Amino acid sequence: MTPNLPPIAITGIGSVSPYGPLAGLIQPGPLEPAAITGWTSAGERRAFLVPPFRPAAVVPGLNTRRLDRLSAWALVASSLALKDAGIELNSIDRSRVAVVFATIFGCVELTEAFYLSAAANGWNGTDPITFPETLASAPASHVSMFHGLRGPNITVSNKYFGGESAMLQAACLLRHGQADLAIVLAGDALSRSTYAWYEEADLLSPACYNSHPVSEAEGFIPAEGVAAVVLEPSDRINLRPNARTYARISSGLWAAGGEPAEIICQKIIRQMLGGSVPSFCTAICSGNGAPCATSPTATLAHEIVGEGVAIIHPNAYAQGLAGSGALFHLILASSSARVSGPALFLGTARNNGFAAILLELS
Amino acid sequence: MTDTHKTVVVTGVGIVSPYGIGMDCLQAGMLSGQSCLVRTKDDWFPGFDGTTARVCGLPSMADASRPEFSRTDQLAVIAAQDAMASSGCDSSTFREAGIAMASTLGGLTEIDTGIAKDPGPWYRRPGGLSRAASYPFAHVADAVGNHFGIRGPRCAISVACASGAMAIALAANMLLDGAAPMFLAGGSDPLCAFTLSGFNSLQALDPNPCTPFDQNRKGTNLGEGSAVLVLETLAAATARSAKVLAVLRGWAMTNDAFHTTAPQKEGSGLADCIRLSMEMAQVSGDDIGYVNAHGTGTPLNDSAEANAYETAFRGRNRPIPVSSTKSYLGHCLGAAGAVEAAITIMAIRSGALIPTLRLTNPIESPGVDWLRGKVKRQPLPLAMSASSGFGGNNTVLIFGSGLS
Numbered sequence: 231m232t233p234n235l236p237p238i239a240i241t242g243i244g245s246v247s248p249y250g251p252l253a254g255l256i257q258p259g260p261l262e263p264a265a266i267t268g269w270t271s272a273g274e275r276r277a278f279l280v281p282p283f284r285p286a287a288v289v290p291g292l293n294t295r296r297l298d299r300l301s302a303w304a305l306v307a308s309s310l311a312l313k314d315a316g317i318e319l320n321s322i323d324r325s326r327v328a329v330v331f332a333t334i335f336g337c338v339e340l341t342e343a344f345y346l347s348a349a350a351n352g353w354n355g356t357d358p359i360t361f362p363e364t365l366a367s368a369p370a371s372h373v374s375m376f377h378g379l380r381g382p383n384i385t386v387s388n389k390y391f392g393g394e395s396a397m398l399q400a401a402c403l404l405r406h407g408q409a410d411l412a413i414v415l416a417g418d419a420l421s422r423s424t425y426a427w428y429e430e431a432d433l434l435s436p437a438c439y440n441s442h443p444v445s446e447a448e449g450f451i452p453a454e455g456v457a458a459v460v461l462e463p464s465d466r467i468n469l470r471p472n473a474r475t476y477a478r479i480s481s482g483l484w485a486a487g488g489e490p491a492e493i494i495c496q497k498i499i500r501q502m503l504g505g506s507v508p509s510f511c512t513a514i515c516s517g518n519g520a521p522c523a524t525s526p527t528a529t530l531a532h533e534i535v536g537e538g539v540a541i542i543h544p545n546a547y548a549q550g551l552a553g554s555g556a557l558f559h560l561i562l563a564s565s566s567a568r569v570s571g572p573a574l575f576l577g578t579a580r581n582n583g584f585a586a587i588l589l590e591l592s
Numbered sequence: 593m594t595d596t597h598k599t600v601v602v603t604g605v606g607i608v609s610p611y612g613i614g615m616d617c618l619q620a621g622m623l624s625g626q627s628c629l630v631r632t633k634d635d636w637f638p639g640f641d642g643t644t645a646r647v648c649g650l651p652s653m654a655d656a657s658r659p660e661f662s663r664t665d666q667l668a669v670i671a672a673q674d675a676m677a678s679s680g681c682d683s684s685t686f687r688e689a690g691i692a693m694a695s696t697l698g699g700l701t702e703i704d705t706g707i708a709k710d711p712g713p714w715y716r717r718p719g720g721l722s723r724a725a726s727y728p729f730a731h732v733a734d735a736v737g738n739h740f741g742i743r744g745p746r747c748a749i750s751v752a753c754a755s756g757a758m759a760i761a762l763a764a765n766m767l768l769d770g771a772a773p774m775f776l777a778g779g780s781d782p783l784c785a786f787t788l789s790g791f792n793s794l795q796a797l798d799p800n801p802c803t804p805f806d807q808n809r810k811g812t813n814l815g816e817g818s819a820v821l822v823l824e825t826l827a828a829a830t831a832r833s834a835k836v837l838a839v840l841r842g843w844a845m846t847n848d849a850f851h852t853t854a855p856q857k858e859g860s861g862l863a864d865c866i867r868l869s870m871e872m873a874q875v876s877g878d879d880i881g882y883v884n885a886h887g888t889g890t891p892l893n894d895s896a897e898a899n900a901y902e903t904a905f906r907g908r909n910r911p912i913p914v915s916s917t918k919s920y921l922g923h924c925l926g927a928a929g930a931v932e933a934a935i936t937i938m939a940i941r942s943g944a945l946i947p948t949l950r951l952t953n954p955i956e957s958p959g960v961d962w963l964r965g966k967v968k969r970q971p972l973p974l975a976m977s978a979s980s981g982f983g984g985n986n987t988v989l990i991f992g993s994g995l996s
Contacts, residue, residue: 324849364790385750395747408765427721
């Protein structure tokens with residue numbers, strides 16, 4: 231990303247998570263995985279689940295019938311983020327509003343449902359209403375349709391850095407003048423087949439099977455939810471009274487691996503900053519699903535930014551979203567540590583890649 | 593004066609299509625009017641009776657045949673290899689390159705109804721876990737990157753049938769932002785029962801070879817393939833004395849914000865997208881010599897698209913030449929925008945306006961010159977490729993033979 235351009239500000243936050251549907255920062259209380267009841271399994275299985283709620287009770291007029299839960303959550307999270315940003319859509323040019331969504335699995339619940347309809351009725355008897363809702367891009371499309379947003383509508387994925395990629399792609403649209411405002415969303419819904427995949431791949435934490443506290447657990451606790459943030463060029467915020475800035479994004483990059491993480495991270499930070507490394511107050515660590523206690527990101531952050539800097543460790547819930555968890559890492563870090571000043575948002579997937587975003591926390 | 597650091601050029605084009613691998617066989621096939629659409633019965637699932645365009649005889653590649661490489665991944669890897677070869681560079685040149693690859697299916701070809709009925713035993717089957725690993729659409733970007741040892745930023749894009757074109761647009765944005773020195777950008781999608789069944793359920797398939805833009809059109813046909821472009825700045829291409837195949841002069845993305853599957857009937861979203869792309873390219877409607885249309889052959893798409901061209905090219909001094917090359921290759925879904933970008937570049941380079949096949953009774957649209965019959969030969973300095981998709985996504989790319 232080109233340095234020395236007007237920064238992009240995060241002005242609104244919305245989310246649907248185990249904390250429920252919320253506008254603004256999340257007041258993080260103790261969070262333990264909940265027992266899965268959506269499908270049967272031999273013995274109890276646990277994950278970080280979104281408690282059932284009625285979307286229309288949160289966003290009046292919202293009809294989510296026959297949508298994948300991921301689409302429904304994207305609609306709610308985007309509405310809450312716009313509300314939090316104080317944006318009145320009727321007063322802006324909606325053809326200049328972009329939607330950028332990151333997901334790993336897309337609308338996997340309705341994809342399973344489509345397969346089940348094929349198993350029951352044959353491939354000649356599948357459901358025409360379900361089919362388009364299986365597309366990974368359906369949640370972002372619904373966000374544009376519901377809010378009447380006619381700017382670029384993009385769905386991206388990256389195994390490790392989907393959320394970071396979505397934020398940077400949105401910032402890119404704003405910098406290039408292809409949109410005036412962007413809603414960035416990232417998340418996934420947990421389904422039977424994805425949970426079983428984690429289980430068969432032997433990735434699950436013991437906390438998925440019993441009530442071990444999360445802090446002592448090793449392994450991965452799958453999670454679900456959608457986070458949304460509103461991005462705007464900083465100079466536009468002055469036009470709106472009562473606008474708030476959570477953070478400014480000045481630059482960022484992500485890439486695949488090929489070298490040890492500490493080498494590529496150092497290299498990329500030098501590239502972003504043009505050789506000078508500023509004094510960071512904070513390093514926010516994200517992750518790719520590795521256990522929090524053994525996350526290499528925090529160690530790496532110390533190596534890069536030095537001792538004496540506040541390190542915010544990866545959040546266990548956001549880790550459970552793997553490559554679509556970045557927005558939750560950022561929101562939960564901002565919620566839990568009332569810090570301000572220059573910050574480095576850093577994610578690694580060991581030697582499989584890295585992401586680094588330079589922020590100014592407000 | 594051209595800013596070479598802000599000019600995006602195409603220095604390689606790779607493609608795998610029902611014609612085979614590479615642009616030469618694609619060009620020979622299309623310029624001779626050869627259709628790849630074949631009618632089959634019970635081919636994809638019991639009861640299927642329709643027309644598809646299939647890629648036959650994929651080469652055996654050691655890594656590309658690994659169990660975690662889906663057919664989507666294999667097509668993408670082959671197209672990327674062809675693109676790199678066409679750029680005149682070996683894979684080491686691409687070590688720090690970025691990858692923007694699109695797909696709507698990801699690894700759906702590798703899984704079946706069993707995974708939904710009882711996933712545990714399905715995963716425990718030999719190769720089950722590896723096959724499932726290819727399911728997320730992000731895997732197609734990883735497949736290309738891992739196969740060639742490319743370690744720049746990777747991004748997969750899935751925006752229904754505009755995916756391949758949008759991957760190219762987003763790669764151009766990232767290139768100009770300095771995210772990587774060059775990009776491999778394109779799309780890949782195979783044929784599979786899931787999508788054939790889905791389009792069949794929507795009654796969007798013509799059982800016979802499709803007739804885009806015909807008043808009697810009855811639907812689309814699905815195809816498969818992959819196309820990948822090598823994008824770099826003109827400055828970088830000049831520095832390594834690369835051959836510039838085309839200049840990406842303009843690009844734009846919009847959304848109809850209208851309906852899950854139907855386009856806005858006046859084609860306003862696509863018309864806006866065309867206008868924005870021409871603004872970026874700093875050209876007028878009169879400058880565009882040819883539009884490679886989305887042209888699926890479905891009643892709703894083609895009429896909305898015709899309306900979009902009427903709106904976007906209003907005031908042009910002669911009708912805008914338009915054709916749909918889906919009449920040759922079918923609809924390659926997430927790959928379609930990239931495949932059609934490659935065809936548009938081929939049209940520019942060969943000076944050939946490619947007609948729509950089987951178009952006998954075109955939609956009445958006075959501002960549009962529906963290309964049919966024989967290939968028209970003429971210099972083509974600027975051409976446009978338009979893509980649209982479910983959910984109202986539109987992407988338009990403008991390619992030129994040279995600088996303004």
